[in-house]
Amino acid sequence: MDFENKNIVVTGAAGGIGAALARAFHLRGAKVVVSDVEGDRLAELARELESARAGSAWAVSADVSTEEGNRDLIASARAIFENPVKNESGIDLFFANAGVGSGTTLENTSEDDWNKAFDVNVHAHRWAAKYLLPHWLERGSGHFCSTASAAGLLSQIGSMPYSVSKAAAVAFAETLQITYGDRGVRVSCLCPQGVNTDMLRQGDVPGVGTASSVVRAAGDVLEPEEVAEFTAQAIEDGVFLILPHPQVADFVQRKAADRDRWLAGMRKLQARVLGT
Numbered sequence: 001m002d003f004e005n006k007n008i009v010v011t012g013a014a015g016g017i018g019a020a021l022a023r024a025f026h027l028r029g030a031k032v033v034v035s036d037v038e039g040d041r042l043a044e045l046a047r048e049l050e051s052a053r054a055g056s057a058w059a060v061s062a063d064v065s066t067e068e069g070n071r072d073l074i075a076s077a078r079a080i081f082e083n084p085v086k087n088e089s090g091i092d093l094f095f096a097n098a099g100v101g102s103g104t105t106l107e108n109t110s111e112d113d114w115n116k117a118f119d120v121n122v123h124a125h126r127w128a129a130k131y132l133l134p135h136w137l138e139r140g141s142g143h144f145c146s147t148a149s150a151a152g153l154l155s156q157i158g159s160m161p162y163s164v165s166k167a168a169a170v171a172f173a174e175t176l177q178i179t180y181g182d183r184g185v186r187v188s189c190l191c192p193q194g195v196n197t198d199m200l201r202q203g204d205v206p207g208v209g210t211a212s213s214v215v216r217a218a219g220d221v222l223e224p225e226e227v228a229e230f231t232a233q234a235i236e237d238g239v240f241l242i243l244p245h246p247q248v249a250d251f252v253q254r255k256a257a258d259r260d261r262w263l264a265g266m267r268k269l270q271a272r273v274l275g276t
């Protein structure tokens with residue numbers, strides 16, 4: 001996909017990977033609606049992009065943990081992008097990137113944290129796709145991208161709701177591509193390992209360390225700009241599974257080749273990093 005003049009929505013864009021994705025797409029000529037629950041940094045990002053090119057960036061606040069939040073965001077973005085003169089309207093690419101890292105072990109995670117993980121990390125993708133698809137199927141094109149995680153492919157230690165919800169996000173992206181791929185809908189799923197963002201820096205595992213120590217033990221931590229550049233290139237190349245950390249592809253193969261050996265290795269990693 002070529003980004004020039006494309007209409008793109010990025011959620012979770014107030015900072016981290018989402019803001020970097022919006023900048024990378026905008027630099028390649030796209031018009032972007034950036035969205036988040038967090039308003040101040042979002043408005044600042046839209047101003048920055050708009051000052052680089054007039055009529056190319058808008059901030060829309062939305063809470064994607066509800067169906068209404070997704071429905072209203074998509075309606076607002078479509079209204080912004082509507083161009084009656086060129087008979088164009090619509091969102092060309094929707095990037096469901098917002099995510100939360102709530103919860104730890106089964107006994108230490110509340111129902112609220114499980115629900116929050118599933119609402120933002122999985123159901124938000126489903127609700128967005130539900131409101132995007134009628135238009136995409138009618139015109140025979142549209143690109144849905146989601147940020148899942150290497151945790152969804154490899155089950156990250158330290159947070160059960162995160163790993164389980166991200167695995168569901170990968171499965172949702174796969175089934176979306178299988179179900180609608182022959183009707184013009186393209187899907188890409190971004191699965192990074194460690195990325196230097198607020199989520200990585202702030203994610204405490206109570207009593208045992210931080211998300212940072214868990215993720216750093218698994219490999220290199222990339223900057224959000226590196227992930228965004230890699231992702232933009234992968235979307236241009238039409239790739240489904242986007243793996244900015246090359247070792248993740250290797251780990252996925254090892255897991256598939258011998259699941260028992262891989263599980264034993266993960267238990268050893270957990271004992272070494274978390275002491276449990």
Ligand SMILES: NC(=O)c1ccc[n+]([C@@H]2O[C@H](COP(=O)([O-])OP(=O)(O)OC[C@H]3O[C@@H](n4cnc5c(N)ncnc54)[C@H](O)[C@@H]3O)[C@@H](O)[C@H]2O)c1
Nearest residue numbers: 012016017037063064065097098099149192194195197199
């Ligand atoms: N940082 C990492 O190491 C890493 C690794 C793999 C995957 N990811 C995923 O990347 C995505 C982006 O995270 P990040 O690392 O940039 O962290 P981040 O905390 O900087 O960004 C997450 C953004 O999502 C927004 N958000 C949370 N709940 C929301 C809601 N209900 N509605 C709208 N926006 C909401 C937050 O306000 C925040 O701006 C997430 O899906 C995360 O799970 C991160």
